[in-house]
Amino acid sequence: MDDRVLVRRAQQGDQAAFAELVTRHQRYVYNLAYRLLRETGEAEDLAQEAFLRVWRGLGNFRGEARFTTWLYRIVTNLCYNRLASLRRQLLDAGEGGVDALALPSDGDPPAVVEVAERRAFLHRQIVALPDKYRLVITLFYLQEFSYQEIAQVLDLPLGTVKTHLFRARERLKRQLQGSEERVTAGVSHAL
């Protein structure tokens, strides 16, 4: 059943329809909260609070935007409350281009060779990304929102969303590139 139908039923007080909406979206909401807060208990509390706010606000939801856009807007607003600097970070798109990207100063990246190893390496780097990048890439990849929808959810200009997404991926690409250069250097040294 379509989200819109469930939302309409829930607006009429149908708790079963709302429970279906919760079941349908809870994993993604919980994972978004977890990727920002990095603590399972807090993430679950935030996700539950988000759904409760959705229930309370259903009367004001007019259906002009997608239900998920509205839902994630509530989730990110709750995240702003928990992570005081997140909103400020998001609004700061910075000036410089790709070259201005700062890489984390935790030493050289480890050399990775295998595909699975590369993927695991990248997953670790994602966790270490700044909050604003994790938020944007999670909305883009987890929920498969368009740039425009992310801009709506986060209440940011479209250009800022593109910049954050670009920088997050560029940063990961550079880290991967660095790790592969180390492999190449290691092979040359061995020869």
Added chain:
Amino acid sequence: MRCEDTRTRLQEYLDGRLPPPESRNVKAHLAGCAACREDLALLRQVDGALATVPLLEESSDFTAQVMAQVRGAESSAGRRRPVLGGMRAPGQVSPRALPPFRLRWEDAVVSFAFASTVMAILSAFLLLQPQHIWAARAFVDRAWWTLLPELDRLWHTVQMEPVYVVWGLSSLCMAAAAAASAVVLVRQWSGRPVAVRRRGQ
């Protein structure tokens, strides 16, 4: 197209969000530039990694916990907010679903105890000051003898003009309806009847 221009567009190219003419330009550049192809390959790996970040599982009773909070919020909202027309918030029921008025035995006991106390105080007062009994009795006698001729006149009028009976009964019905409406409104404003506990909650 230069390498620098291509690289700033590679992500949107990968996302399939470049306008067709720009996408064709990027594709043409990639065909002849090994460095940009390598860049694209790295981005594809990043893209693949981002799309495959494992999802954590929420607790198995997540929905049940949310719904318990929803029900809690619903009943407390019902106590707080009266609903008098307009759009109802979810979980609030229509005035038609108001529970029927029932006299509960706890209420009856409290009322009886209160009435008995008032009677006891009044009796004690009258026993201690019996002159008030005579004064009260004189008042009742005077009222009765004033009222009796009026009642007698009314009775004769009713016998002569039965339409007054209809008028009287209609007036009583209207008064009863007005009283019932007032009770419903007062109960609505107090917010008590809005949240009705449903079976199984």
